[in-house]
Amino acid sequence: MMSLGTNGYASPAARKMGYDVAEGVDIRGRYDEEFARILTKDALRFVAELQREFRNHVKYAMECRKEAKMRYNAGALPGFDPATRCVREGDWTCAAVPPAVADRRVEITGPVERKMIINALNSGAKVFMADFEDALSPSWENLMRGQVNLKDAVDGTISFRDQARNRVYKLNNQIAKLFVRPRGWHLPEAHMFIDGEPAIGCLVDFGLYFYHNYAAFCRNQGAGFGPFFYLPKMEHSREARIWNNVFEKAEKMAGIENGSIRATVLIETLPAVFQMDEILYELRDHSVGLNCGRWDYIFSYVKTFQAHPDRLLPDRVQVGMTQQFMRSYSDLLIRTCHRRGVHAMGGMAAQIPIRDDPAANEVALELVKKDKLREVRAGHDGTWAAHPGLIPAIMEVFNSNMGNAPNQIQTMKREDAANLTEEDLLQRPRGVRTMEGLRLNTRVGIQYVAAWLTGTGSVPLYNLMEDAATAEISRVQNWQWLKYGVVLDGDGLGVKVSLDLFGRVVEEEMARIEREIGREKFNKGMYKEASKIFTRQCTTPMLDDFLTLDAYNNIVIHHPKGSSRL
Template identity: 75%
Template sequence: MASGYDVPEGVEIRGRYDGEFAGILTREALQFVADLQREFRGRVRYAMDRRREAQKSYDAGGSIGFDPATRRVRESDWVCAPVPPPVADRTVEITGPVERKMIINALNSGAKVFMADFEDALSPTWENLMRGQVNLRDAVNGTISFRDEGRKRVYELKAETAKLFVRPRGWHLPEAHVLIDGEPAIACLLDFGLYFFHNHAAFRASHGAGFGPFFYLPKMEHSREAKIWDDVFNRAEKFAGIEKGSIRATVLIETLPAAFQMDEILYELRDHSLGLNCGRWDYIFSYVKTFRSHPSRLLPDRVLVSMSQHFMRSYSDLLIFTCHRRGIPIRDDAAANEAALQLVRSDKAREVRAGHDGTWAAHPGLIPAIAQAFDMGGRPNQIATAKREDAAALTAEDLLQPPRGKRTMEGLRLNTRVGIQYLAAWLAGTGSVPLYNLMEDAATAEISRVQNWQWLRHGAALDGEAVAVRVTPELFARVVEEELARIEREVGAERFARGRYAEACRIFTRQCTATELDEFLTLDAYGQIVVLHPKSAL
């Protein structure tokens, strides 16, 4: 019999066959994923249609605000299910892609939680996705190891490790390597389904003390999307024969529409909730995308859009208030410069004062300093001490206040360099890239892309120039040419020639100059990393 995946009816695997992958892509696991897709695809399609309709309304000048239809949910008293003891303390978390060495180092890092990322930190090649599932299975079973031939060193798990959370991709993303009834798989259901099917029993036995698995949920824009996740969790719990509420998830509030739906999102997930997270970089990207047709909403240089901006501080304060009112902790997503420990300490002290219960570490080496900043006298959170009642008075205007600051030529150039280099790495299979002392992922690259598009679309005036300069297609073409040459000098001619910089430049430039803003940078580029092997299934 020819080698290939054993698939149930209606499922086609178009990714490369691999014996290890076959241990993940079993007939039973694929049947579970296919059943999820068949049950929920209509609701997912409707939710994505509603996203597009909402964006058309914003483009036409429609308002964004708190939904009067769900006022009762916002104003009534209810709380989420209690936080399970195994994850009561999440003061320091770390994240990274589902690469084998990364998983080991992150679980050993001393952080309380490691979020294994199938989303912004991962380029979704077939190899990355399937090896990631293999790696997570081995991590849950405690058998994961990695031999670094260059260093002659073997990496293995310590006795005490961080709690494992998994972030599947967003509702909007397809998985072209797997077809279900002739349609691409819904990426997040594939990520969730394969991981849950193979690991729920071992995870609960060894990691969750009767709870779990644990997840992070990205990119939602409305509570109807949270309701789908809640029903997916209910369906999975029933399938596995485990108690309702065993699966727990933290929601990343990283889109502007979701900031007006925080109570509603928590309410829909109240039996499965582990709180909310401030995903600041995607939130900035979403602010630009939501107001893409509004010249009054131009962002200043990316480096100036910090938590000191009124709209960002208001979003953070409202999130803290909402979580603590509903009896759950709040995380803060802070990408910090590894080399600037003092800046890290200052940033983390701000987060503690604001009332956050935990934070991200950008690198394992920062964990001791961050843990010290988040020492709350033995308490795992600040629910009882940081109610932030002042945030109850925040209005839609606070959340929407235009950011202030300069727009400069250097900001345009930095956006262009970062966008091209990140996309070149993503096309080559790497989703998290250190550039100019910051760790860039898809979220931060998106800011560079949409900001360039916004400045071009509205002919933004640049500050600090001797003569008046506006961002025009001609100016941008010159900037692209000069910055591509600078990238070649910085990385070296040989590496530049081997890489996918020219291809990335074409895609990035096309997206920045498009008449209509593409929803996501990586959706346009996704076709360039899909490698199909139609005969991989039996």
């Protein structure tokens, strides 16, 4: 075992050895004393056990995704599975929502950065979802420091000194409930190899967090007290079954009751909307609901129908919840969740306060309130905000419509959604496609990728908080318009989207970015590299599944002498 100094950190002699790894584990990320608190031999052994038991199941699930993609590209449409009709029509419910998280009317999300964690837990929201996924650039530093930060947060010892402001941030007495979102099944962790192959990213995120923190949640001596999770990017209930088996293995290892772990699944892919009952059924002992991950859902609509030229999206700003396919998705999610006794969570308000323009800020806030009023009246039990400044206004909307009830599970059954058809869920979106839409997609996409490459996964741009999901919409929409030579409406009337046009747009938008942020910042940033990546992604003959998979190798830095090997 690694020898420890009196403060719990590795001694100088141990540091020369690197991390004290479990058998079959090879850590290729940089050694750091703080990271060594997380990457203990026993914790790594637990992660390795998860990888060994479930990697073939995950590989099979990813192959099933590829097969489904081939069917859709050949003209098939996603739909309800006749083989699981008995599950959809069955009279069953999930485990009761535990009192600890019965009230989730406003949730805030953000990356696992130290100051962000403190501010979000202190924000007045009911829940903070700490994100290892779309809001985080998965560098080794970000991931491991995030684990350190979360452990300190769970322990209640987390603090942050802002040198520039000469201010110390600490937790209040009353804080939000902590949920953690690991990465999706498709993402590898290239800084950790297990038995010679990259680890599955989400099992690293889940395994390290659970191993170090489950005891703090389970001091209440009962099921349903956590840890709590959000599960992203699923396309089929077989993927939920893997998560359920992971949870059961973790609970057994820890000696805690079945159902102690609870999770909310993001319904953010088009295939998953036809699998909501099945997903809840697989996780029924561990579920606390589903969430409308609407930005990824829009991205998934384009990706699913990439070979269908009759499914072209209008400008992304026009694809809101008033579109029939989006409204149907929300209504069916509410009905499904409430029928099964769990939360139906609404989507993200991506707006951020406009501090230098009070009038514009008021207009934006009214739009947020209108969207949240629609959600609560439709039956959602809670919703997401990207910025603490939105929480009071959103909380007021939900409080005035829900009163003292912690949720709407019993009062808003949405039986009218029982008649929603596959056609409703696949309705073609309406709207126009404009030159400004093409320009905005390009400008946002390049700036997001530039930030992501330098370690920032959540970026304020043009009064909205952009993350990987919104960047994906920009990318796939550009790709779709180029692929099918869209003729633009409005200010681009009669102009066909071509490679030549797109090349000029990229050049002009790069010049605009430079003007907006300043030449010095532009030259110091990764904008030129980001432009190459984003342009390649928009012009590739076959659409890549995920922008971040293509860009990931740009942030992988191996330190082969950083770990001891057994």
